[in-house]
Amino acid sequence: MTMAKRDTYTPESLLAVAVEVFNERGYDGTSMEHLSKAAGISKSSIYHHVKGKEELLRLAISRALDGLFAVLDEPGAVEGRAVDRLEHVTRRTVEVLMAELPYVTLLLRVRGNTGTERWAMERRRDFDHRVAELLKEAAADGDLRADVDVRLATRLLFGMINSVVEWYRPGRGGVTSGEVAEAVLRTAFAGLRTSG
Amino acid sequence: MTMAKRDTYTPESLLAVAVEVFNERGYDGTSMEHLSKAAGISKSSIYHHVKGKEELLRLAISRALDGLFAVLDEPGAVEGRAVDRLEHVTRRTVEVLMAELPYVTLLLRVRGNTGTERWAMERRRDFDHRVAELLKEAAADGDLRADVDVRLATRLLFGMINSVVEWYRPGRGGVTSGEVAEAVLRTAFAGLRTSG
DNA sequence: GTCTATATTACGATAGAC
DNA sequence: GTCTATCGTAATATAGAC
Numbered sequence: 001m002t003m004a005k006r007d008t009y010t011p012e013s014l015l016a017v018a019v020e021v022f023n024e025r026g027y028d029g030t031s032m033e034h035l036s037k038a039a040g041i042s043k044s045s046i047y048h049h050v051k052g053k054e055e056l057l058r059l060a061i062s063r064a065l066d067g068l069f070a071v072l073d074e075p076g077a078v079e080g081r082a083v084d085r086l087e088h089v090t091r092r093t094v095e096v097l098m099a100e101l102p103y104v105t106l107l108l109r110v111r112g113n114t115g116t117e118r119w120a121m122e123r124r125r126d127f128d129h130r131v132a133e134l135l136k137e138a139a140a141d142g143d144l145r146a147d148v149d150v151r152l153a154t155r156l157l158f159g160m161i162n163s164v165v166e167w168y169r170p171g172r173g174g175v176t177s178g179e180v181a182e183a184v185l186r187t188a189f190a191g192l193r194t195s196g
Numbered sequence: 197m198t199m200a201k202r203d204t205y206t207p208e209s210l211l212a213v214a215v216e217v218f219n220e221r222g223y224d225g226t227s228m229e230h231l232s233k234a235a236g237i238s239k240s241s242i243y244h245h246v247k248g249k250e251e252l253l254r255l256a257i258s259r260a261l262d263g264l265f266a267v268l269d270e271p272g273a274v275e276g277r278a279v280d281r282l283e284h285v286t287r288r289t290v291e292v293l294m295a296e297l298p299y300v301t302l303l304l305r306v307r308g309n310t311g312t313e314r315w316a317m318e319r320r321r322d323f324d325h326r327v328a329e330l331l332k333e334a335a336a337d338g339d340l341r342a343d344v345d346v347r348l349a350t351r352l353l354f355g356m357i358n359s360v361v362e363w364y365r366p367g368r369g370g371v372t373s374g375e376v377a378e379a380v381l382r383t384a385f386a387g388l389r390t391s392g
Numbered sequence: 393g394t395c396t397a398t399a400t401t402a403c404g405a406t407a408g409a410c
Numbered sequence: 411g412t413c414t415a416t417c418g419t420a421a422t423a424t425a426g427a428c
Binding site for chain 1: 221222344345348352354355362376380383384
Binding site: 204205237238240241244245 | 393394395396397
């Protein structure tokens with residue numbers, strides 16, 4: 001609990017504060033006044049660090065997307081059987097989601113009212129499609145149950161993964177990201193894999 | 197595609213329009229001007245039918261909650277083994293969610309900025325707790341895998357169920373609510389039940 | 393039941409002093 | 411780098427005519 005520095009803000013440290021408020025009130029429900037109060041500086045001071053409210057959103061979402069897309073380039077995501085790559089990506093996605101929780105939370109809640117939001121939704125769709133491809137491959141390999149619709153399974157899998165942002169709060173509850181990832185894998189893949 | 201009546205609005209028919217816009221832009225991202233344009237009447241005319249924006253939210257959320265809580269009183273939810281009641285509630289929750297899609301969607305997205313939103317979140321927590329009780333009972337009966345954490349399982353189950361609002365669009369795709377409910381049950385309970 | 397016009401407040405962003 | 415003061419706009423809601 002090192003409160004540490006609060007001399008002056010960097011875009012990075014201001015971003016951390018802003019993202020917390022965005023997630024609590026929603027992006028549209030957050031005014032510059034709210035951010036100002038939370039950061040402990042005046043509205044106009046915020047404009048010294050960032051161009052405006054939408055830039056804070058863009059910075060936060062970029063961070064989330066960078067973390068997620070990096071998973072797709074890991075060795076475990078590009079080598080081996082599709083079903084094993086799928087498991088790796090699922091596990092690591094949960095871990096990144098929990099490590100970058102506030103940023104990914106914001107990404108998942110974007111509605112598409114501004115250009116930045118629409119860009120975020122598009123990039124997120126790209127990520128989902130990459131994972132859907134893995135599911136399709138695994139199904140073609142005969143490693144997934146034949147009676148499971150791939151499109152539907154992808155959606156339910158992401159539903160489970162993404163729902164973590166709704167309840168996980170670091171520091172309390174005691175579950176680690178690894179444990180949550182294992183639970184998601186057990187729950188999802190028991191119903192998907194052909195052999196236990 | 198019967199466009200039907202558009203002579204004059206009732207609170208009910210106006211609500212249907214408003215909820216669509218709320219879900220597309222987010223509640224906070226929707227102005228009375230947006231609603232006015234979507235409904236094809238002026239801003240001030242809306243105030244003739246409802247007290248204001250927040251009342252539209254309250255009406256919509258009430259409808260969602262009424263549908264969900266009704267499930268808990270159905271025969272299948274109060275008779276029999278806990279694990280079977282759990283399956284019934286899961287299946288019916290998915291069905292109600294899909295039948296009342298826009299209203300439940302709105303319920304699941306409220307952030308808590310107004311009194312109405314906080315009330316909605318509280319009622320929703322009540323519902324979740326009722327289902328969590330069923331999971332606990334089923335675990336005590338020995339009908340759920342011993343190595344599954346009940347709290348975590350509840351959350352993942354709701355994650356899967358609630359994620360349906362993110363992609364299901366009636367009329368296209370072709371899946372029925374019954375099919376989706378079955379897929380959720382198969383996916384979730386294959387990883388939860390002690391015996392297939 | 394719907395409209396135009398308007399009151400009032402809140403919002404994002406800028407100007408300019410220190 | 412932070413502040414106070416302020417601009418211009420958009421928000422919720424009301425008044426009163428038809």
